[in-house]
Amino acid sequence: MNQQNDTLENETPVSSTMLSAWTTESSVEREPQGLPDGWEMVIGLDVHAELATETKMFSPATNQFGGEPNTNIHPVCLGLPGTLPVVNGKAVELSIRVGLALNCTVQRCIFARKNYFYPDMPKDYQISQYDRPLNINGSIQLPSGHVVGVERAHMEEDTGKSTHVGDSGRIHDAGYSLVDYNRAGVPLLEIVSHPDIRGPEEAKAYAAELQAIVIAVGASDGKFEEGSMRVDANVSVRPAGSDELRTRCEIKNVNSLRSLGRAIQYEAQRHVDLYLAGDKPVQETRHWDEEGGRTRAGRSKEQAEDYRYFADPDLVPVDPSPQWIDEIRAALPALPRERRQALLDAGGDPENVAMAVQRNLDSLALVAVSAGAPIDKALVHIVNNLAVDGAEELNAEHFAALVTMESNGDLTSTQAKQVLGEMVESGRAPADLAAEHGFEAMDTSELDVLLDGIIADHPDEWQRFCDGENKLQGMFTGQIMKATQGKADGKVIAQLLASKKST
């Protein structure tokens, strides 16, 4: 909380929505702490997002995931003598997009060298930003309404990838390491939150919202599974309600949102156990062991001074003009929060709405709603039937037409699902596909005649059904479906059976 106050006082451009979220903070429902009574978690997240550029941050080598080892390399990203880095303008633009989406102040900034010796960085330093980062003092409002402060979002370059080869494959027993520099120099944006997060679920919600934002503004593909989005968690605990900041540990090697939640829960409990035993944690980097379900100590956390940061003399400052910033701001697409709100305003179920936005399929629902289709049906299709490749290319008018046909009773839900699958594959209109399958609404009078015939054939069953043996409804429905080859609408049959029973 103190951190948020600091953020607000530090000349943050406070939008009215952010301020109202802040002032109504006390009404936000926070998750219960999974800790012994009297303790609370204090969590800050460092998120690295690889930027979706064609080339690397400082060299013209291709930025591409999954190439053959050492094919996307260049003298600059290998740190060969006599080479000089040149900033990728697109990477700066994408970084500013994210900064603006996070309500940050975008400022004149410089690059700094972070010095360390590790073979994944052949220059023996990583180009990063230190005391003058590009974006500062932002915030993210979570779906719950809670606002998490963003301290900074700075540009840097990714490192190479080392594979440890040895008997056990474990780092400490490795016989030797192999290094692939395809990733070295890929542009990264590191987004550092304030320690405003109070639990594993909130941490997951923050990471998911940030992921949705970087994807929405086109800055990154945000894939945890491919490492284009990575999260480190700084975790400490304190007596509930206190505002002290105790010793924290930084948890690395968290490869999914689920692991993030588990790792935080484990680490916070470990801290509480240490304090209760009269001991205390030491500040260090720890690695999440997914299989073992625990964190393990790594190298002691180096003090910031140990990296001997200094301004990189090879690079001149980046000083975005107000005009450039305004242009980027004007071109920003709607953010996930606004997109969710649009569907919520249309009456969508919050969980389905969140999923639709996360899958980037919310515009389908909006078009369907504006065409008069019910939002519930549209969202159910998006959530249940469109978790498939190619769903994003689906024609929105066609989708709206399909939902309308279903809600008008022209298609049963089973038929609608089948037609939708074929629409994604073929790109064709639902009416054509439905006609080909002979999916046409059965005339109720036709069904009526059919049902009379079935009742005549099964008089005993009909009597028992009328006497209250409800399970026989399935038998009659099945008979009609059989006679119509599945074209009848289950709901219409149910209505028909109910009205006949009562007469």
Add this chain to the structure above:
Amino acid sequence: MSDPTEHGLTRDEVAKVAALAMLELTDDELTTFTGQLAAVLEHAKDVEALDVADVPPTNHPYPLTNVFRVDDAAAVSVEDKERMRQAVLATAPEAEDQQFMVPPALGEEL
């Protein structure tokens, strides 16, 4: 050479800086460099004494900003990529599976 202790710089501090830079210094070298580094700091103190209230801060001698490269992955042929890879791997002390072979990495990935 002035007495290093006058400038508050200790041999231990110099030894730490050397260790961070992965330099191994003998006792004699430590003495020499403690004196030299102290002299550099002394010079910095002289600069600090100047009145620079009217001089805007800078981190670069050139008055340039926003030197950008166009983000264009020029079509590099598979053959060219392969040629670059082989040329670079040939300069490595050891290579295996098209990757650079290095001593077992201590500590963890950053």
